[in-house]
Amino acid sequence: MMQKQIFRGIIILTIIVCSCKKETNTSTWVAINTGFPVTDTYGDLPYVYSMAISGNSMFAGTDHGVYLSSNNGNSWKAMNTGLPSYTSAVICIVFDKTYAYIGTGGNGVYKQLLSAL
Numbered sequence: 001m002m003q004k005q006i007f008r009g010i011i012i013l014t015i016i017v018c019s020c021k022k023e024t025n026t027s028t029w030v031a032i033n034t035g036f037p038v039t040d041t042y043g044d045l046p047y048v049y050s051m052a053i054s055g056n057s058m059f060a061g062t063d064h065g066v067y068l069s070s071n072n073g074n075s076w077k078a079m080n081t082g083l084p085s086y087t088s089a090v091i092c093i094v095f096d097k098t099y100a101y102i103g104t105g106g107n108g109v110y111k112q113l114l115s116a117l
Contacts, residue, residue, distance in 0.1 A: 035076030037064055052093040054100065057117060061090030066102055068117060079117060083110060 036045045050061035058069040065080035084107055092103035099111045 032069075032073035033076070034074065035069075036060075036062070036067060037078075039064065047089070049089050049091045049105075050093050052095065054095045054114060059093050059100065061093050061102060063089040066090050066093070079112070082112070083107070 033045055038044065039046050046062035046064040048060050048062050050059075052059045052061075056070055058073055059079075060067045060069075060076065065078055065083055067076040068079045069076045086107075088104045088106040090102045091105050092101075094101050095114065098114060100114055100117060101109060101111045103109050
């Protein structure tokens with residue numbers, strides 16, 4: 001007799017994006033990286049693995065934690081309080097009515113009250 005096996009899981013699709021925005025009425029992308037840390041002696045910025053928007057807040061999940069912009073990406077600030085100091089890549093950011101949730105590549109899942117951001 002043949003046995004059936006059922007597999008359950010989550011597939012996470014991640015797209016690596018650059019932090020740029022399209023200027024109105026132009027054909028040029030403009031960098032919006034002010035506030036991201038320089039990650040090495042070559043002046044490289046962190047890898048951005050995920051981005052999400054909630055209300056007027058834009059979030060970027062990077063290999064150096066979570067960054068928040070409340071001014072359309074003109075400046076960013078780290079939002080890493082409560083995360084391990086060795087934060088791995090934030091590969092997923094989702095929201096419900098109360099919380100922002102992040103999924104990391106190796107450190108599990110974390111949540112933060114949206115009202116605290």
